[in-house]
Amino acid sequence: MANFATHVGVAVGVGASLATGLTTLGYIPWDTGLNLLIFFVFGTLLPDIDVDNARPVRWVFNLFALFAALLTFSALTPTPSSGFWFSHPAQPGWPAFIGALAVWLIIRYPLSKLFQKLTRHRGLAHSLIVGLLWSLAWLHFAHWQFSGDSLVFWLQALALLGGFLLHLALDEIYSVDIEGIRIKRSFGSAMKVLDRRFMSGSIAVIILNLIMILALPNPEALLLWLKLF
Template structure:
């Protein structure tokens, strides 16, 4: 398998090329294109979230905890009106701060520890169905909780999955020993649709993915954007 530095380097090159191409063609602004590049790099770290104590796991759970805390604070602010202090254009309540901190604490430590105990490297987290969950999960949360344009959220979710796929393909490429003309024992363990050794988890992940597909609206904006991109390339 490729090491952490290799994954980050390859992801950086792919993200730079993608962001530059999108921005130069005028499909998106430079700022939005660069944000997509960040999502692609983040996506390449996601399959290694099951490496116990590894840097991807620490970074990802820190980011997940922060994102969950922001979402929890935002949702609590909508439901509660007891103000702690006010910043221009927004009221931050005691409940919102407490909810955000509690969610961050739970995800960063107990959830991370439980995840370490229940997963193994190159298991279910290295499957395409989980990659789809990451991408569509972000789209669902973004459409529900963020004030961004739907096209922006859909592109971020799609780019997250693309980064996930880049990681899996790179790991499979490293499973082939070109010098000795042989295929390593790890071949086939990185790029897979499901985890055959964990059928229950694979079925649950597939059911969750289908549920997201059912819940999400049809991506009209994304389809139109992709169609415009095809026309520009043609």
């Protein structure tokens, strides 16, 4: 399989080329292009979160923990209050700081270790249905949690999925020994639709995907953008 540096390097090259092309042709603004590049690179890290103590695991769970901590801090920060003559700005207190720190520690350490213990490399996390699940999950979460352009959320989800698929494709390419004209034993284990050795988990992921597909948020934004091509 391709190593960490190869995955990130290729993802940066491919993602930057796609973002530059869309920006140059006027389909997206430059700041959206940079945003999509970040999601594309992050997507290429996701298939390897089942590798024990590997860099993708640390990076992904660090980002998850930071993101959850920021959301917790925001949720625990009191809203501004206003009176007849004056208003009180929101002042985050100790509960916000302690809550955010607790969430970060829980996700970064116990949950990260538990996830690695329950998963195996090139298992369900390395399947196409899980790549789709990551993409749909972000799409629904972004529409639920943030206010913004629905099209940007759709493009972020597609960039995430694109990076994920690139990772699987690179692993399959590296399973072919071109010099020795042979196919390695790992060929076919990277890009698979589901994990047949974990059918219960695969079925659960398929059901989650179907539920989120049936409740797609504002697909019209993406369809109108695609008509520009």
